[in-house]
Amino acid sequence: MPKLTVEETGEFEVPAGKRLVNALTDEAKVDQLHACGGNARCTTCRVLFVAGEPDRMTQAEKELLQVRGLTATPGLRLSCQIVCDHDMTVKAISRLAGSGRADAGKRPADDIQPPPVWTDK
Ligand code: FES
Numbered sequence: 001m002p003k004l005t006v007e008e009t010g011e012f013e014v015p016a017g018k019r020l021v022n023a024l025t026d027e028a029k030v031d032q033l034h035a036c037g038g039n040a041r042c043t044t045c046r047v048l049f050v051a052g053e054p055d056r057m058t059q060a061e062k063e064l065l066q067v068r069g070l071t072a073t074p075g076l077r078l079s080c081q082i083v084c085d086h087d088m089t090v091k092a093i094s095r096l097a098g099s100g101r102a103d104a105g106k107r108p109a110d111d112i113q114p115p116p117v118w119t120d121k
Pocket residue numbers: 033034035036037038039040041042043044045046078079080081
């Protein structure tokens with residue numbers, strides 16, 4: 001099982017292939033935001049990679065990061081568009097606490113949505 005390390009939180013074994021956004025919620029117990037329900041529309045599921053950033057990216061993630069002007073920050077990625085298929089270390093930088101939101105967002109589906117079209121980072 002891949003190991004997910006969340007800085008200042010801990011290390012967690014995650015079922016292979018699980019969406020990172022759901023692993024942050026379920027295994028790491030982080031109050032990770034996912035306002036659009038994991039559909040590559042909001043960017044609130046963003047995390048900062050410290051190690052193990054995936055080389056591939058969904059087309060939806062790439063387009064959204066570009067549209068929102070978020071490509072300049074190294075390691076900034078959308079956790080709803082990433083699967084845990086190797087060890088990775090992230091900082092949880094977008095959390096419910098302090099956000100002013102009523103909740104973290106609807107539970108994302110088990111599979112990446114929209115159906116992923118993979119491209120290079
Ligand atoms: S972009 Fe909205 S939850 Fe990922």
